[in-house]
Amino acid sequence: MPAFSLDPPQSAWCAELRALAAERLRPLAEKGEPGHVNRALVAELGQLGLLERLFTSGAVDLCLMRESLAYACTEAETALALQGLGAHPVHAHGTPAQRERWLPRVADGTAIAAFALSEPAAGSDxxxxxxxxxxxASDPVAEPEGGARWRLTGEKCWISNAPEADFYTVFARTTPGAGARGVTAFLVPADRPGLTGTGLDMLSPHPIGTLSFDAVPVTADDVLGEVDRGFRVAMGTLNLFRPSVGAFAVGMAQAALDATLAHTAQREAFGGKLKDLQSVAHQVAEMALRTEAARLMVYAAATAYDEGAADVPKRAAMAKLLATETAQYVVDQAVQLHGARALRRGHLLEHLYREVRAPRIYEGASEVQRGIIAKELYATREAAQ
Known part of the structure; x- marks a missing residue:
């Protein structure tokens, strides 16, 4: 696929996704309880076949889905993305038994997945x-089949879908003092003894919580990938999903831009339409310019991922950084041009204003993305010398 344009079937699919999000998904989202998993919404995503596409499509399709859903229903977009984030390590690194048990249920929306990486003292790092x-030693009481080889002890924090997920992709330290080289990924069902969690009251409407591990038993059959190589599992997942976080941001930015175009074209002020004021027209042009630039970088990064390019970490970081920072700018300017009405509860921009802040932090804060970009640039320079 060309990196910088959509072909007619892709454009038609995006339009269909926007319509589905507005007509079938948004009503379910509005019935959900903020801060809790909306299982009816996830099930509908499964019925529509969108969750299955998480495992059968590439990064470009993932970005198309996330941008299109975000435009009309951010809750549906986030529900889809969290299923993918939590289950992708199983899809990419799981054993046949792990994949057979969990992936069909994730795809049909009957099992909720979660990606458990961040900790109270290890978020960005x-x-x-x-x-x-x-x-x-193995404890015969309430052990997984085959007995425990390890016991997980500690906490995870800022985990989306926690504590209501059905299973967690958990990253734990198997070799002390080894940094990234001593981390292992585990698939941990939510019903394991010693695993508990608490929801957090966050600005974003989707569920986020903490997890507490009190000697939670796991076995070799729960490992995703290889022992002590779990950091690669995490980074591989993030390299796929970071451009699509950018797509989520672009979808929100486009929704804010379109709302602003409609408002400024009809709003009477100072003896004419708002759009006739040069300061307003130039601001709208800047919003459009930045949104399109972010979109191009997102799809260029997604295309690079699908083609197996060597510079995916740098491109993914650039796409997430530019798109999320851009969306924050565009939504903020949209609020400014709408005035006080945009701050009323229930207004589209009030909703987007709350939603747009978090993507600059999760899956690597903007500062982390800048660090990744710089590291990759210097590594490329050194390799060329």
Whole structure:
């Protein structure tokens, strides 16, 4: 696919997704309880076949889905994205038994997935995580089949879909003092003994919580990928999903831009329409310029991922950074041009204003993305010398 344009079938599919989001998904989203998993909404995403596409399509299709859904229903977009984020490590690194047990249920919306990487003292610095996977004797009471090889002890924090998910992709330290090289990924069902969680009251409407691991038993059958190589599992997942976080942001920015175009074209002020004021027209042009630039970078990064390019980490970081910062700018300017009406509860821009802040932090804050970009640039320079 060309990196910088959509072909007619893709454009038609995006229009269909926007219509589905507005007509079938938004009503379900509005019935959901903020801060809790909306299982009816997830099930509908499964019925529409969108969750299945998480495992059968590439990064470009993922971005198309996330941008299109975000434009009309951010809750549906987030529900889809969280299913993908939590289950992608199973799809990419799971054993046949793990995949057979969980992926069909994720795809039909009957099992909720979660990606458990961040910790209270290791959010942006993921390589510093401290959740311990300690080898220990097996306890015959309430053990997984085959007995425990490790016990997970510690906490995870800021975990989307926690504590209501049905299983978690958990990253734990199997080798102390080894940094990123001593982390292992585990698939941990929510019903394991010793695993508890608490929801957090956050600005974003989707569920986010903490997880507490009190000697939670896991076995070799729960490992995703290889022991001590779990950081690669995490970074591989983030390299796929970071451009699509950018697509989510672009969808919100486009929704804010379109709302602003409609408002300024009809709003009477100072003896004419708002759009006739040069200061307003130039501001709208700047919003459109930045939105399109972000969109191009997102789809260029997604195309690079699908083609197996060597510079995916840099491109993914650039796409997420530019798009999320752009969306924050565009939504803020849209609020400014709408005035006080945009701050009323229930207004589209009031909703977007709350939603747009978090993507600059999760899956690597903007500062982390800048660090990744710089690291990759210097590594490329050194390799060329």
């Amino acid at each position: 993921a390589a510093a995580l401290e959740l311990r996977a300690e080898a220990g």
